[in-house]
Amino acid sequence: MENGTPASYKVVPDGSITTPQGFRAGGLHCGLKKTTRHDLGAIVCEVPASAAGVYTTNVFQAAPLLVTRESIGKEGKLRAVLVNSGNANACTGKQGEADAYKMRDSFADSIGVPAHHVAVASTGVIGELLKMDRVLEGIVRMPARLNGGKNGADDFSQAILTTDLVEKTVCVSVEIDGRTVHVAGAAKGSGMIHPNMATMLGFVTTDAAIGNESLQYLLRHATDLSFNMITVDGDTSTNDMLVAMASGLAGNEELTQRHPDWSKFSDALRYVCEVLAKAIARDGEGATKLIEVRVRGALTDESARAIAKTVIGSSLVKSAVFGADANWGRIIAAVGRAGQPVNPETVDIRLGDIAVLEQSRPIPFDEERALEYLKGSTVQIHVDLHYGEGEATGWGCDLTYDYVRINAAYRT
Numbered sequence: 436m437e438n439g440t441p442a443s444y445k446v447v448p449d450g451s452i453t454t455p456q457g458f459r460a461g462g463l464h465c466g467l468k469k470t471t472r473h474d475l476g477a478i479v480c481e482v483p484a485s486a487a488g489v490y491t492t493n494v495f496q497a498a499p500l501l502v503t504r505e506s507i508g509k510e511g512k513l514r515a516v517l518v519n520s521g522n523a524n525a526c527t528g529k530q531g532e533a534d535a536y537k538m539r540d541s542f543a544d545s546i547g548v549p550a551h552h553v554a555v556a557s558t559g560v561i562g563e564l565l566k567m568d569r570v571l572e573g574i575v576r577m578p579a580r581l582n583g584g585k586n587g588a589d590d591f592s593q594a595i596l597t598t599d600l601v602e603k604t605v606c607v608s609v610e611i612d613g614r615t616v617h618v619a620g621a622a623k624g625s626g627m628i629h630p631n632m633a634t635m636l637g638f639v640t641t642d643a644a645i646g647n648e649s650l651q652y653l654l655r656h657a658t659d660l661s662f663n664m665i666t667v668d669g670d671t672s673t674n675d676m677l678v679a680m681a682s683g684l685a686g687n688e689e690l691t692q693r694h695p696d697w698s699k700f701s702d703a704l705r706y707v708c709e710v711l712a713k714a715i716a717r718d719g720e721g722a723t724k725l726i727e728v729r730v731r732g733a734l735t736d737e738s739a740r741a742i743a744k745t746v747i748g749s750s751l752v753k754s755a756v757f758g759a760d761a762n763w764g765r766i767i768a769a770v771g772r773a774g775q776p777v778n779p780e781t782v783d784i785r786l787g788d789i790a791v792l793e794q795s796r797p798i799p800f801d802e803e804r805a806l807e808y809l810k811g812s813t814v815q816i817h818v819d820l821h822y823g824e825g826e827a828t829g830w831g832c833d834l835t836y837d838y839v840r841i842n843a844a845y846r847t
Contacts, residue, residue, distance in 0.1 A: 443609060444703040447617065450606025451588030455617040455642035457481045457682035460587040461580035462594030465573025467521030467559070467566060475573040476594030478638060479515040479546060479581055484680040486513035487651035488554070489658045491675035497525035497561075498535035500676055503554040506539065511647030513680050514552035516638060517542045517574070518595050520623070522565050524557040534565045541574045556636050556676050558597055558623060588621070595623040595636055603714040609703040611696045612687040616643045618703045622711040635662065635715055637677040639707060643700060644683035645690040653701050654679050661708035664740065664829040665716040665747075677708075713830050722832035726756055728816045733825035738775040743829035745773035746816065750834055757833035759809035761802065763791040770818060781821040786814070 453460050462476035486507045490500050507513065517538055524531045535555055543550040557565075581587060592602040606619035622637040639654070658677060683689075690700055717725040728747045733739035746752055751765040763784050770777060784792040787808045791800050808814070814833075 443699045444607040444706060447606040447608055449585065450617065450619055451585050451604055452478060452591065452619045452621050452638060452640045453583045453588045454606050454619050455640045455682060456684035457642060458640045459581040459583045460591040461577060461582060462590030463573055463576055463580050466569040467519055473590055473594035474519060474521045475570065475577065476518045476591040477515060477577050477581065478591060478640065480680055480682050482682055483512040483514055483552060484682045485645055485647040485650050486511055487647055487654045487679045489654055489677045495526060497523055497557060498527060498531040499524055499555040499557045501532065502535045502539055503556065503676065506551045506554050509551040512552060513554055514548040515542065515546060516554040516556065516678055518556045518636065519570060520558050520595055520597050522557060522559040522563055523561045524565050525561045527564055530564055534567055537567060538570060541571055545574055545578055554678055558595065558636055592621045597623065603711050605707050605710040607703050607706060609699050611643060611700060614685050614687050616685045616687060617641060618707050620707040620711050622715060635675055637662065637711055639679035641681045642685040643681050643690060644685065644687050645681045649691055650679055650681055653704050657705040657708040660705060661712040664743065665712045665831060716830040716832050723835060724756055724833045725813045726816065726831045726833065727813065728829045730818045731826040732820040732822050734776045734823040735825040736827055739825040739827035741775050742770055742773040743827045745769045747829040747831035753831065753834035756809060756814050757835050759806050761786055761791060761805035761809060766816060767792065776822065777820055778822050783819040785817040
């Protein structure tokens with residue numbers, strides 16, 4: 436497994452966001468997109484679920500984020516989240532805020548729960564008002580589309596996509612107090628992706644018993660090591676949101692830091708977030724390759740994270756990987772401008788298992804072998820600073836002609 440111990444959690448191959456006990460989901464087309472692909476989705480829990488959220492650091496935060504913060508802040512509980520794609524409802528002023536509240540209140544009425552037990556999220560074009568007549572018509576139809584099977588989860592996963600090419604889902608099980616607990620997630624994200632967070636929406640469901648403060652702590656920690664370690668294009672969206680809901684229906688003793696299985700649940704949650712984050716990076720707009728940058732030997736873990744983010748975010752590094760050019764000079768230049776302590780005489784760089792730099796000096800390597808490696812669908816860049824004990828991993832994708840094509844006409 437990618438973190439934790441191999442026995443701490445198990446991947447559920449056919450699992451989804453409705454696998455944890457108490458959750459239903461659904462999606463439908465209400466007319467916000469020009470295509471007939473689903474553009475309105477919902478997750479509903481049969482009981483008030485402990486809730487936590489992490490949001491974009493962009494100063495311009497979309498109206499749905501303000502509403503969701505308020506909902507979770509009221510008592511740390513949610514019964515549902517309603518999501519639309521095709522329109523971000525961002526930079527839309529007081530009308531956009533009123534529309535976000537209308538979405539929340541209308542869906543709460545349709546499923547018979549208090550308004551503050553509903554979160555809302557939006558993704559799509561910035562600066563356009565929602566077609567609320569279509570949204571409200573979709574809300575009326577949504578309760579009939581909700582189900583606890585995989586079809587409902589699949590419909591939801593489709594409803595949150597924008598330029599994504601694939602749905603992004605994962606589910607794991609972990610034993611807590613001798614009971615089987617599930618942790619599942621679904622996410623969207625393809626462009627406008629950069630650490631802290633990305634242009635992404637993420638939703639995590641679990642049937643673990645855990646309070647909202649403990650869930651918030653773990654969600655923030657998992658985000659720092661996953662979603663905040665990916666980049667596609669260096670842009671941070673106005674709409675990023677990651678929401679977690681815990682039904683507690685697995686029946687375990689409430690998880691706190693004193694619980695003997697705390698670390699097992701933490702590992703499972705982190706794994707779910709990491710899988711979704713890597714899926715977003717791999718599905719970057721126009722991308723042909725996933726790039727993984729592993730930094731070790733930094734002064735601290737925080738320093739290693741900053742260096743990994745700089746390398747993975749470098750347009751020159753991303754372009755070189757797209758062209759299968761073993762240009763280690765672009766990598767070491769990114770390391771040097773990351774603003775972190777580095778000994779310029781002790782840096783090693785490998786492309787996969789091909790050493791190209793040792794002690795900051797170039798060494799002979801097989802260019803043809805490097806070319807073949809860089810043509811692969813996953814490229815690992817290893818940077819060892821020999822400066823401390825800090826380490827981190829970041830994920831991104833190559834920068835291609837198609838990225839420009841997609842974003843040159845995104846709005847039109």
